[in-house]
Amino acid sequence: MGGALSSTRRPLMIRCASPERRILVLRCGHPTDLFFKEDWKANDLLYQYIESERKMQMTNDPGSIMKTIAEYSPCENSRCKCKAGKFTEDALNTVGWANSKCTRSGCNHPLSKHIRHIVYVSNTEYMAIIKLVFDINNIKASLKILSAKPALQKKKLIESVYESVYEVLCKTVRYDPFKAPNIDTIFDNPPPFETISIRQILMNFSINYFCNNEEVLTFKQALMVTKFLFHSFDTWRWTAPNKISNSFSRVCSNPYSYYYCRYMVYCEMPRLAHSISPRYKASEIFGREVLSYTLESFYKELQVWCYKSNIMWNRNTKLHCLKYMPIFIILDI
Numbered sequence: 472m473g474g475a476l477s478s479t480r481r482p483l484m485i486r487c488a489s490p491e492r493r494i495l496v497l498r499c500g501h502p503t504d505l506f507f508k509e510d511w512k513a514n515d516l517l518y519q520y521i522e523s524e525r526k527m528q529m530t531n532d533p534g535s536i537m538k539t540i541a542e543y544s545p546c547e548n549s550r551c552k553c554k555a556g557k558f559t560e561d562a563l564n565t566v567g568w569a570n571s572k573c574t575r576s577g578c579n580h581p582l583s584k585h586i587r588h589i590v591y592v593s594n595t596e597y598m599a600i601i602k603l604v605f606d607i608n609n610i611k612a613s614l615k616i617l618s619a620k621p622a623l624q625k626k627k628l629i630e631s632v633y634e635s636v637y638e639v640l641c642k643t644v645r646y647d648p649f650k651a652p653n654i655d656t657i658f659d660n661p662p663p664f665e666t667i668s669i670r671q672i673l674m675n676f677s678i679n680y681f682c683n684n685e686e687v688l689t690f691k692q693a694l695m696v697t698k699f700l701f702h703s704f705d706t707w708r709w710t711a712p713n714k715i716s717n718s719f720s721r722v723c724s725n726p727y728s729y730y731y732c733r734y735m736v737y738c739e740m741p742r743l744a745h746s747i748s749p750r751y752k753a754s755e756i757f758g759r760e761v762l763s764y765t766l767e768s769f770y771k772e773l774q775v776w777c778y779k780s781n782i783m784w785n786r787n788t789k790l791h792c793l794k795y796m797p798i799f800i801i802l803d804i
Contacts, residue, residue: 511706511750518742525605525745534568540604541585543644546578553578554645556585588648596649599746603644603652606744610637613743625711628728632735636744643746652747654736662737662751664730665758669704672762673697673754688795695791696799703773705752709734710768723760730761770800 512518529536538558546553556573569583589600610633617630635657643652655661674697681693688696715727734753741750753761777792784792 514706515742518745521609521743522745525602528605529601536601537568537586538571538582539608540589540600540644541573541582543604543607543641544585544588544648545645546573546580546584547587548580548584551578551580551584553580553585556582558582592649600644600648603640603648603746606746607637607640607644610640610744625713628712628732629735632732632740636736636740636747640744640746654740654747657736658733662733662756663758664733664756665760667758669754669757669762670701672759673700688798692791692795693799696796699791699796700773700799701752701754704754704769705738707753707769707772708739709753709765714768715764723763725760727764730757730764774800 538556541556541558543555545551545555553573553575555575556578557575558571558573569581571582573580573582573585589597592600614630614633614637617626617633620626636654639652639654639657643650677690677693677697681688681690709731712728712731734757737751737756738753741748774797777796781789781793
């Protein structure tokens with residue numbers, strides 16, 4: 472069940488770019504589709520892959536599914552202190568799977584005691600707990616893979632994020648499995664993290680500059696480019712902390728790693744752990760300091776992506792992305 476975060480069984484999830492850097496594929500066609508597409512799930516190959524993996528697991532034998540749920544659920548027997556079941560493989564795919572005994576010290580109760588709380592739940596609640604348990608197994612398998620890799624700053628940060636989310640999911644399935652996991656408890660403050668957002672900054676730039684100076688770009692042209700930048704920034708994979716210049720730290724109140732971890736939890740993890748949606752848009756929860764760290768590398772990668780992808784665009788889209796956007800970028804950067 473686990474391992475989908477790092478699995479390579481289906482090349483589809485990694486063909487669009489390298490594992491570290493990827494701007495998600497935007498649909499090509501009418502320019503309004505390109506600029507205003509908000510349904511990130513429809514275009515996110517990794518999200519779709521993990522979604523299909525979970526649905527495939529749900530077709531498994533009921534005994535296997537119930538055992539997985541029971542492994543993260545406390546025993547419902549009175550006065551039993553067992554917080555999570557541990558069962559042998561015997562009789563899990565037969566009629567007698569529910570009578571498999573928990574082997575943890577002090578328990579020895581049947582598996583049915585660990586899943587008694589889901590016997591009479593609605594289909595919606597049942598689906599929610601399956602999704603939650605799948606996410607737990609998925610992150611657990613990914614942590615195992617990460618721990619085997621060389622020690623790098625990015626790996627350590629991602630590991631810490633996965634571990635934090637993993638703890639929240641485990642507590643949720645143990646104490647309140649039918650409620651959405653509250654990842655806001657991971658950090659001291661939930662989003663937004665900066666008072667003035669990136670969206671407001673870029674929109675203000677368009678209004679203040681182009682409303683009074685249409686010799687460069689008309690306000691309508693600038694507005695279209697601005698909205699395209701919003702969407703692109705929200706689907707862009709942030710640069711690893713070890714590749715960001717330390718010179719920004721002297722003028723920023725928080726280090727880049729501070730924002731990078733929050734980006735991972737609130738913008739990236741919903742792609743991998745679907746029980747913690749909705750996904751926040753990075754342009755709405757981060758502001759000036761994140762823009763200082765990311766703007767230059769984001770613009771460079773976006774321009775490269777545009778020049779490589781424009782063969783499928785119509786004339787109007789090419790005009791905005793290849794002619795108007797570089798003008799906007801030069802003025803803004």
